[in-house]
Amino acid sequence: MGSFSQEFPFGIMDVVELLHLRIRRRQADNAYTDCPFCGDRRGKMNVNFAKNVWRCNYCGEHGGMLNLYARINNTTNSEAYREICDALQAGDTSWGYGGAESADAYAGVPVRDPHAGRQPDMGIPQAERASPQEIHQTYSLMLEMLSLNSAHRAHLRSEKRGLTDEQIDSLGFKSTPPYFLCRSLTERLIKQGCKVEGVPGFYLHEGGYWTLKCSSRTAGILIPAVGIDGLIRGMQILLDVPFKDRDDPPEKAGTKYIWLSSSAKNMGVTSGSPVHFIGNPFARTIYVTEGILKADIAHHLLNRSFVAVAGVNNVQQLGPLFALLAQNGTELIIEAHDMDKYSNEMIAKGSSRIYLLAGQHGMECRRLTWNPNYKGIDDWQLALRKEKQQKEGENRNLQKGRVFFRQEDGEIPEDISDSPYRRCRFRIYQLLFDADQKTIPFAFKGIRDLHKAGYEQPPASEYQLVCDSELAFPKDWKDTEILEQISAHYGNRVPESYKGRPLASSDVVELDDETGRRYFYIDGRTFEPVRFSPFLAKAMKG
Numbered sequence: 001m002g003s004f005s006q007e008f009p010f011g012i013m014d015v016v017e018l019l020h021l022r023i024r025r026r027q028a029d030n031a032y033t034d035c036p037f038c039g040d041r042r043g044k045m046n047v048n049f050a051k052n053v054w055r056c057n058y059c060g061e062h063g064g065m066l067n068l069y070a071r072i073n074n075t076t077n078s079e080a081y082r083e084i085c086d087a088l089q090a091g092d093t094s095w096g097y098g099g100a101e102s103a104d105a106y107a108g109v110p111v112r113d114p115h116a117g118r119q120p121d122m123g124i125p126q127a128e129r130a131s132p133q134e135i136h137q138t139y140s141l142m143l144e145m146l147s148l149n150s151a152h153r154a155h156l157r158s159e160k161r162g163l164t165d166e167q168i169d170s171l172g173f174k175s176t177p178p179y180f181l182c183r184s185l186t187e188r189l190i191k192q193g194c195k196v197e198g199v200p201g202f203y204l205h206e207g208g209y210w211t212l213k214c215s216s217r218t219a220g221i222l223i224p225a226v227g228i229d230g231l232i233r234g235m236q237i238l239l240d241v242p243f244k245d246r247d248d249p250p251e252k253a254g255t256k257y258i259w260l261s262s263s264a265k266n267m268g269v270t271s272g273s274p275v276h277f278i279g280n281p282f283a284r285t286i287y288v289t290e291g292i293l294k295a296d297i298a299h300h301l302l303n304r305s306f307v308a309v310a311g312v313n314n315v316q317q318l319g320p321l322f323a324l325l326a327q328n329g330t331e332l333i334i335e336a337h338d339m340d341k342y343s344n345e346m347i348a349k350g351s352s353r354i355y356l357l358a359g360q361h362g363m364e365c366r367r368l369t370w371n372p373n374y375k376g377i378d379d380w381q382l383a384l385r386k387e388k389q390q391k392e393g394e395n396r397n398l399q400k401g402r403v404f405f406r407q408e409d410g411e412i413p414e415d416i417s418d419s420p421y422r423r424c425r426f427r428i429y430q431l432l433f434d435a436d437q438k439t440i441p442f443a444f445k446g447i448r449d450l451h452k453a454g455y456e457q458p459p460a461s462e463y464q465l466v467c468d469s470e471l472a473f474p475k476d477w478k479d480t481e482i483l484e485q486i487s488a489h490y491g492n493r494v495p496e497s498y499k500g501r502p503l504a505s506s507d508v509v510e511l512d513d514e515t516g517r518r519y520f521y522i523d524g525r526t527f528e529p530v531r532f533s534p535f536l537a538k539a540m541k542g
C-alpha cells in the first residue's frame with residue numbers, strides 16, 4: 001500500500017482535513033482522530049501517514065485513504081479520487097463543507113465560510129451575480145435536465161414528508177447530479193444559451209471550463225427557493241448525509257440543509273440565502289416559517305400562503321417582501337417557527353424581528369403555537385392528518401369503561417369504590433411563558449435538558465397549575481400505568497374542559513392518593529420521578 005501512495009498527489013492527512021476529522025494526538029508517522037464510523041470521540045482511530053492507511057482501535061473498521069473518503073460519502077474509490085484531487089487543487093480544504101452557509105444564514109450575516117481562512121475576501125475572484133431572470137432561466141433548464149431518483153422520491157412521499165407525486169413534481173424537486181456529470185451538464189446549459197457565470201453553484205474550474213459544484217459529499221435533493229414573482233432565486237440541498245462538525249456531540253443531528261453555492265470557488269458566487277414564497281401573493285394572511293421544504297409541505301397541508309426564511313435570523317430580505325405584501329393587501333402575519341422558539345433564544349430573537357418588521361409595514365403579527373409534541377408546523381399537520389385517517393372505525397386507545405376521568409366522564413360513581421377500583425387525584429403543571437418571546441432552555445425537552453440548563457429539579461416557580469382532577473382505575477395499577485393513561489388522555493386531542501396545552505416533555509404531573517403526593521417530569525414517553533414544590537407554582541387561571 002505504501003508504494004501505491006507515491007502515485008497520489010495527496011496523502012491521508014489531506015483526506016482527514018477534508019473530512020473534518022478531529023485530530024486528538026499526533027506522532028512521528030501517525031495520528032489519532034475521532035472515528036466517523038462508530039462515533040468514538042476519544043481519538044481511537046489511528047491514521048498512519050507513512051502508509052496512508054487507517055484503523056479504528058475501537059470498532060475495528062479500517063482501510064486506505066480513498067476508501068475512507070468514499071465510505072463516509074457513500075461513493076466509489078475512483079469518484080473519491082477525482083473529488084479529492086479537485087478539492088485540493090483549489091486549495092480549498094473546506095470544499096464541499098457547505099454547513100458554513102447555513103450557519104451564517106442563521107446568524108444573519110453575509111455568507112462566508114468560517115471554517116477556512118481562504119475565502120472570497122482572501123482573494124478568490126468572484127463573479128458578479130447574474131440577474132434574477134438569468135438565474136431563473138439557468139436553474140429552470142437545469143432542473144429540466146435532472147431527474148429525481150427513486151430513493152429521493154420515496155423520501156418525499158414518506159410519512160415524514162407526506163407529499164404526493166403531483167406535488168413533488170410541481171415543486172420541481174430533483175436529485176443533485178453526480179460530480180462526473182457536472183461539467184457536461186454545465187456545457188449543455190451554456191449551449192442552450194443559459195448564463196452560468198454569476199449563478200450560485202457554478203464556477204470556473206482550474207481546467208478552464210465552467211462547471212457546477214456538486215459532489216458525493218453534498219449529494220441530496222435540490223429544493224428551489226422561489227421568489228414572490230415566481231422566479232427561482234436559489235437552490236437548497238437536503239443532504240443525504242448531514243454534515244457534522246468535528247466538535248458536535250454524537251447525538252447532534254448535524255447540518256441537513258445547505259445552499260447550492262460556489263462562493264468558495266474561482267469565479268463563483270454566494271447563494272445570497274434568498275427567501276422563498278409559496279401560495280397566493282394577495283392573501284390576507286401569510287405564514288412565516290423557517291425552511292423551504294417545511295413551507296412547501298405546510299402549504300400543501302394547510303392550503304395557506306407561506307414565506308420561508310433559511311435560518312430564523314436571516315430576515316434582512318423579509319423587509320422588502322413585507323412591504324410588497326402589505327401593498328398587496330396582506331393584513332396578518334403568522335409566525336410559525338418551530339416549537340423550539342420556547343427554548344431557543346436564537347429562534348425567539350428571530351420571531352421578535354418578524355413582529356417588528358410586520359408592525360413597520362402596518363400588519364398585525366401573531367405567534368402560532370401548537371401541540372409541543374410536534375416540532376415543526378409540518379410535523380404537526382402531518383400528525384393531524386394521520387390521526388384523522390386512523391380515527392375512522394378505530395376504538396380510542398383509552399381503556400374506556402376501565403378508567404374514569406372526573407373532569408370529562410363526570411363524577412366518578414360512588415359504587416365503584418366497592419369494586420376493585422381505586423381513585424387518585426392528579427394535577428398537571430406546565431411551563432408558563434408570560435412575557436413576550438420568553439424562552440426556557442428545557443421547554444418541551446427531556447430531563448437531560450433540564451439538568452443541562454442547570455436545574456436539579458423542575459423549578460416550580462416557572463410552572464402553572466393547569467389541571468386538577470381525579471381518576472379511577474383498576475386497583476392493581478402501578479403509577480406508570482396511571483401516568484400512561486393521563487398522558488394518553490391529555491396528549492393529543494385534549495378534552496374541551498381542559499385548560500392546558502397537550503401534555504408534552506417538561507410538564508410535571510402530580511399523583512396524590514392515600515400513599516402521598518409524588519411528582520413526575522415527562523420525558524418523551526417516560527416519567528421521571530422528581531421533587532417539586534407545588535406552592536411555588538402559579539395558580540390555575542379563572
Ligand SMILES: [Zn+2]
Nearest residue numbers: 035038056059
Ligand atoms: Zn470506530
